Amino acid sequence: MNILIAGEGGQGIQTIAETLAYAAFLSGLDSSYLPSFGVEQRGTPSVAYVTISGEKSFGYHFKFADIAVILRERAIPKVSELVNPRTTVIFDSSTIDRSKIPSHFKELLGIPATRLAQEKIQPKVFNVVVLGAMSKLIFDLDKKYLWQALEHYLGKKFLKNELLRDQNTLALDLGYEFIFERHDYSKPIYKTKTSKIVDDSEGKISTVYPTLCKGCKICLLKCPVKAISMSTDIGFFGNPVPKIDNKKCILCHNCSTFCPDTAIMVEKS
């Protein structure tokens, strides 16, 4: 079985692909994993090729995927070459519009992973939610192996922060229990913004440029009055962009001084 996972650097695509291949290996199947990405940077396309089979298999780039997982709209062009009428396509229905998906597929399954992760746990574990859902669908894999593989790759991080272990357990369970949307897909609530976001209220004008923001969250850290939070608007790099609460803002200009991407500023109106 050929599985293709496509998204963007920084989403954790390679982590879940590696975990999936290792979990399949632990359960006695033969598996291979091949990463493919450009510059090691967040915001660039990242694709992983996983082959799982009962017989001996060798790692190679396959021509057609049996399962294609699309986690970011910008990865679609890269995926569509490998999708054929026998492919099951899984997509993140909370960020990708259904109409953007290539039309030649066997079955289209939606999972609003970004929304589920953000609402129930924390945004970063969204890849583990996908991993859980995917492995249930693919080979009804025992969760034991999956967890063992996840522990193998993320164990060091868990040791550093115990909270992460609980969050990942929750995320895996959440994905594992999730029933895929087959017809009524969720609305893509996380919208990609291309124009600047301006808020003129309380005597202050706050401006955020989603085309520049890379989501480093330094502004959140440096704001002395905690007036900045992450919004549901998605920037050019596929990350949520900050939102300024003008009421709380004291015009200290810390955000615009520290921002490496010159993406944020507040001024007097």
Place this chain on the structure above:
Amino acid sequence: MNYKTMPKCYKNSSKPHFFCPGCGHAMILKQLGSTIDELKISAEVVFGIDIGCSLLAWDFFDFDTIQTHHGRVIPVMIGVKKANPKKVAVAYMGDGGGYAIGLQSLIHAAYRDDPVVAILVNNTNYAMTGGQMAPTTFPGEITTTSSSGKKSSGFGNYLDGLKLLSSVADQSAYLERVSVSNPRQIVSAFKKAFETSDKNHFSFIEILSICPTNWKTDAADSFEFLKNMEDKFPVQKYPLGE
């Protein structure tokens, strides 16, 4: 698109830039841009960049930029200054280019008191190639090539380049170390450096920077790490007590 958040000497068409999210380089270049704007010297500046993450500053500003060989940015900028003394030569490098492969160029420029503004960004690793161990890496710090922490025996302690330069630099040279945790201090250091360059003396600014991608830290942890760096590399001016 016109961005009012950017310094005027930024090249708008090449933005968003190539640096990683939360990169210290981009913060420093922004302060450099606003300093150049404030001093109104963008027509005079020639900007030289080294190999390493610093080369991503290629096409970053709207003034002349030269990309040099690894560690050779200071000699090239000295050449530019010698050929055209009216220009302000800015040499921008990382700790790999300045403290490892290009250390002899840096030492000799400081010793000869060449009129170059040398800016060195220190993030304790070779970031562009994936975070390998550098001379500035602390003992115990985990990098790709020191997976159980750097060992002092065999790999040495950490290199304090500013201390080294201060013992060989000319009396009239200006040496300072600042940190990205205080952007306003960076601006004042840049101003002082340009002033020194006007008087035809060498100026060197080391900036302690953050590298969230290779340190594998988030925003809060990066600045925590930076605080740790500031303990080991004290933020100070040379000669001391000035």
